[in-house]
Each structure stands twice: as structure tokens, then as C-alpha cells.
Amino acid sequence: MLSVSWKLSRQFPPLVAIPFALSLGAALPFADANDLPDIIYRDVAVIGGGASGAYAAVRIRDDFHKSVALIEKQNILGGMVDTYVDQKTGKTFDYGVQSFLNVSGATDFFARFNISIGSSSSSSSSVTEYIDFRTGSKVDFEPPSSSKQISAIAKFLEVIEPWESMLFPGYWNFPEPSDIPDDFLIPFGEFLTKHGLEDGAPIIYASTGLGVGNMSEVTTMFALQSFGWDMARGLTGKMGLFTPTSGGNQVLYDAIAKDLGDDVLYSSTVIDSRRTDFGVFLTVRNHKTNKVTLIIARRLLVAIEPTKDNVKTLDLSPVESSTLAKFTYSNEFAGLVDNPVFNESTYYFNLPSSAAPDNTLVYQEDPMVASFQYTGLENLFRVMVIGNTTTTADEAKALSQESFNTLLKSGRFITSGQEQELSWAAFATHGAMHARVTVDQVKAGFFQDLYKLQGARSTWWTGGAFSANFQTQLWKFDEGLIPKILKGL
Numbered sequence: 001m002l003s004v005s006w007k008l009s010r011q012f013p014p015l016v017a018i019p020f021a022l023s024l025g026a027a028l029p030f031a032d033a034n035d036l037p038d039i040i041y042r043d044v045a046v047i048g049g050g051a052s053g054a055y056a057a058v059r060i061r062d063d064f065h066k067s068v069a070l071i072e073k074q075n076i077l078g079g080m081v082d083t084y085v086d087q088k089t090g091k092t093f094d095y096g097v098q099s100f101l102n103v104s105g106a107t108d109f110f111a112r113f114n115i116s117i118g119s120s121s122s123s124s125s126s127v128t129e130y131i132d133f134r135t136g137s138k139v140d141f142e143p144p145s146s147s148k149q150i151s152a153i154a155k156f157l158e159v160i161e162p163w164e165s166m167l168f169p170g171y172w173n174f175p176e177p178s179d180i181p182d183d184f185l186i187p188f189g190e191f192l193t194k195h196g197l198e199d200g201a202p203i204i205y206a207s208t209g210l211g212v213g214n215m216s217e218v219t220t221m222f223a224l225q226s227f228g229w230d231m232a233r234g235l236t237g238k239m240g241l242f243t244p245t246s247g248g249n250q251v252l253y254d255a256i257a258k259d260l261g262d263d264v265l266y267s268s269t270v271i272d273s274r275r276t277d278f279g280v281f282l283t284v285r286n287h288k289t290n291k292v293t294l295i296i297a298r299r300l301l302v303a304i305e306p307t308k309d310n311v312k313t314l315d316l317s318p319v320e321s322s323t324l325a326k327f328t329y330s331n332e333f334a335g336l337v338d339n340p341v342f343n344e345s346t347y348y349f350n351l352p353s354s355a356a357p358d359n360t361l362v363y364q365e366d367p368m369v370a371s372f373q374y375t376g377l378e379n380l381f382r383v384m385v386i387g388n389t390t391t392t393a394d395e396a397k398a399l400s401q402e403s404f405n406t407l408l409k410s411g412r413f414i415t416s417g418q419e420q421e422l423s424w425a426a427f428a429t430h431g432a433m434h435a436r437v438t439v440d441q442v443k444a445g446f447f448q449d450l451y452k453l454q455g456a457r458s459t460w461w462t463g464g465a466f467s468a469n470f471q472t473q474l475w476k477f478d479e480g481l482i483p484k485i486l487k488g489l
């Protein structure tokens, strides 16, 4: 049945919209009238129900009273939040997102869903063992004491503090090429050495910096994107880090899902689209049911990483294509493996042998398994894999297997032995992250060009590539974006 649901705050020009939508629909092979797509009208269509998209959908619909449709390819909301629930005990473990930075407004968003929160306690008693996962050899690396590391982070914050508004909460104020601080464009290892901040490197790397792979060689401004101001505040006690008190981080996104109800199209992606200055027309397919829905919306918010694959059905103009194609990414994966050979008191951490005895600035090259870390549940260990631009989920699993076998054969586990097949209790493809471009592209005005895309053809962009790689920082970015999106509605 063809059903048209009107949920617009103001009349959309239907005479233009309907023939347009049907001409899109005409391209699809419908057997009979019962297969005709539903057509829905919304003020704002949002693609991607992770941190940036789910937050924006709630705020736009519930607080700004505009209608939304949220298109999410998975069957749940929450993106990189991955909460594992132990079927036997009901205990949870977050193997994706660990905690939320207490950015202004962040706790209110939990409060509106009646989710109680508490400071995140990382009371791990495990002993870190540094191992070169490529060879299985122990690395006799002695990091600086934690007080030395934290004071280096405090000093780091002082150094970077003047530049915050250039990158946060987005690139709105990114300097013109001649005004970009020199420090932004040098490799991060050089930056840390220049300012005498080498002692802070291990904690930057182990917390979030490792997402960019070999952190020493990445351009400083992108290392700052992967750690930056609020993480430095978090580690020095100037900003809180919190989590829900029970149920894991997924409880927030489950509450959002309940709130948004039928306004979310799950297991769905955009398969075709037309974007114009007066609205957008999206053909959306549910990959489980094959049901097609035509969404006609006055505005579009894209809340997914703008990789080639993700944007190929978004009717990009040549300028949009060539701008977004400049981004390169890391690909991240996280999972839980179940095996009794691990020592629960050991945090197995991958570093190259050259880190011994105290070189804080050498890291593995991606793709790599970053670590095996005990979860506190049964024999489950969390595995983090940092891939390069092309690493697939299968390759990430194969690499985990290879590292595991190397450690097993080298006697790094409780029992040593020959190869054993890893059993995966969970596995998540977080996909492309840490969007970055070359120094020459930054100097050629890349971020100014990128932000020219904002608002063009009724389309706005949020998510990691347009802002930062943290949940609540993206919410803050959305806060600034929403009034721009809704202007004129």
C-alpha cells in the first residue's frame, strides 16, 4: 500500500515533491501496487543513528518541534557504543565507547532519559606487559611514573589551550592558511619533543591517541583531534568522565530508540537520492524486508563518516566528491575473545621492541592489534585493532588470530602452545575514523572548502570528520549546527 504520512511543521511544496519522488520510485522494479514505496515527509532527514545523528534527531524533534526521520543501517542505535551483556549473570562490559566527557550540557542529556550516571572508575588492577606482538618478545619498556605523565599532560594543555577554538567544536574558525600555527602541521612526535612533553605520550597513546596508528608520525592537528583539550582536562581532573551507573553505555541509545520510535528506519540505507536547494528526496531500503521508503525532507543531516562508500548514493556534486575524497581514515575494530590461556591480571600491550628501555615516542605501524585486556567477565578479553584505510573486518580478525598465536607460541600466556582458534564472543566494526588530510591539503584551504559544503543543497554534515572523535563533543558540535539547519523552517 502507498501510505503518505504528513509530519511537516510547514507545508512542503507537494506539487514539486510527489512527481519527483515517484520518478525516483519509477526506477525501482515494483511488481504491483502493493510493492509501492511508502512516502514520508519530514522537516529533517538524518542519516546515521550514532552519537551525532541520534542526539541531533532527539533535539530537533523533541525540543525544536520539527519532524525527523532517522536512517540507521544497523538494527539498533548507538554506533560505536558496544555493550556486551553476559547472558549468565546479566553483567555488562563496554567494549566500544568507555565513558563520556562531561562537556557542558552532556549530563542533561542523560537526565532527560532518567539515566543515572556516576564518575567512570577505571579501577583496573592489572599489570601492563609490553610485548612486540609481531615477534612475541617482551619489551622492557618502563614508562614514566603516572605523576610524571599527568604533569606532562597539564603542561600539554597549557601549550595547546590558545588554539582550542580553531578545532572545537568544529572547523568553523579554522585559520586561513597563513595563520595556521606551525605546530599544527608538524609530526606529533616532533611536537611533543619540541615542547618537552615526551612523558605524556604513553597516556595519550594508550587512552585514545592510538586510534591514529603510529601517533608520532601523524600530523599534530589530527593527533589533537584524537586526544586534545577535553581529554587533557579529563586526565588532569579538570573535567569529569562519567558512565551510566548500570546497564552499560548502550542504555542511553536504547532510551533514544524508545523515544524516537517509528521515526527511526532501522536496517536501512539510502540507495538513491536527489538533493536540491529546496529539499532532498531519499530512496531508502530496509535490507531485511526490502521495503522501500521515499523520504522527502526539507533538510538533510549526514551523520556518518563521509567515506566513498557511505556517500556514493548521496547524489554528490563534483565539488562535494572531490573534497570528501581527500580524507583518509583509520579503521577501528573491537571485540571480545574467549580463551582461558590469558592471565586475567595482565594487560597485554603492543609496542615495538625499539621502545625499550624508555622511548615513549615509538609505536607500531597500523594495521595492528593494540592490546588484549581483561574484561572482568569469565575468560573474556577485549581486543582492539587499529587498521589502515583498507583494513576489513576479516583482516582485523585474522590479525588478532595471528597476534594471539604469536604470543601463545612465545610463552606470553599462562600456558604456551601451538596455534589455537580464537572464539569471538563479540566483534564490532567501528569502521572509518580519524579523518585526516595531508599537510599540503590543509595549507591549500581544505577545511575552508569542507565547510563550504555545510548547508549547500539543503545538506548539513556532522560526525567525526566534521568535528571531533568523542561522543559528547559531537553533541556540542550538533548544538551549534542545529540552529543553522533549522533556519527558515
Ligand SMILES: Cc1cc2nc3c(=O)[nH]c(=O)nc-3n(C[C@H](O)[C@H](O)[C@H](O)COP(=O)(O)OP(=O)(O)OC[C@H]3O[C@@H](n4cnc5c(N)ncnc54)[C@H](O)[C@@H]3O)c2cc1C
Pocket: 047, 048, 049, 050, 051, 052, 053, 071, 072, 073, 074, 077, 078, 079, 080, 081, 095, 096, 097, 098, 099, 100, 101, 268, 269, 270, 303, 304, 305, 310, 332, 333, 334, 430, 433, 462, 463, 464, 465, 468, 469, 470, 471, 472, 474
Ligand atoms: C573502540 C572505541 C572506543 C571509543 N571510546 C570512546 C569513549 O570512551 N568516549 C567517547 O566520547 N568517544 C569514544 N569513541 C569515539 C566515539 O564513539 C565516536 O567519536 C563517535 O561514535 C562518532 O560519532 P558519529 O556520530 O560520527 O559516528 P557513530 O557513532 O559511529 O555513528 C554512525 C552511525 O551511522 C550508522 N551508519 C554508518 N553508515 C551508514 C549508512 N551508510 N547508512 C545509514 N547508517 C549508517 C552506523 O551504524 C552508526 O550507528 C570510541 C570509539 C571507538 C572506536
Ligand SMILES: *[C@@H]1O[C@H](CO)[C@@H](O)[C@H](O)[C@H]1NC(C)=O
Pocket: 112, 113, 114
Ligand atoms: C523521567 O521521570 C519523570 C519523573 O518520574 C517522568 O515524568 C518522565 O516521564 C521520565 N522520563 C522518561 C524518558 O522516562
Ligand SMILES: *[C@@H]1O[C@H](CO)[C@@H](O)[C@H](O)[C@H]1NC(C)=O
Pocket: 102, 107, 117, 118, 119, 239, 240, 241, 242
Ligand atoms: C559535570 O559537570 C558539571 C558542571 O561542571 C558538574 O556540576 C557535575 O557534577 C559534573 N558531573 C560529573 C558526573 O562529572
Ligand SMILES: *[C@@H]1O[C@H](CO)[C@@H](O)[C@H](O)[C@H]1NC(C)=O
Pocket: 127, 343, 344, 345, 346, 413, 414
Ligand atoms: C599473572 O600476571 C600477574 C601480574 O603480572 C603475575 O603476578 C602472575 O604471576 C601471573 N600468573 C600466571 C599464572 O602467570
Ligand SMILES: *[C@@H]1O[C@H](CO)[C@@H](O)[C@H](O)[C@H]1NC(C)=O
Pocket: 189, 214, 216, 217, 352, 362, 363, 364, 365
Ligand atoms: C613510527 O613513526 C616514527 C616517526 O616517524 C618512526 O621513527 C617509527 O619507526 C615508526 N614506527 C614503526 C613501527 O614504523
Ligand SMILES: *[C@@H]1O[C@H](CO)[C@@H](O)[C@H](O)[C@H]1NC(C)=O
Pocket: 366, 367, 388, 389, 390, 391
Ligand atoms: C594496509 O595494510 C595492509 C597490510 O599490511 C597492506 O597490504 C596495505 O597496502 C595497506 N594499505 C594502505 C592503504 O596503506
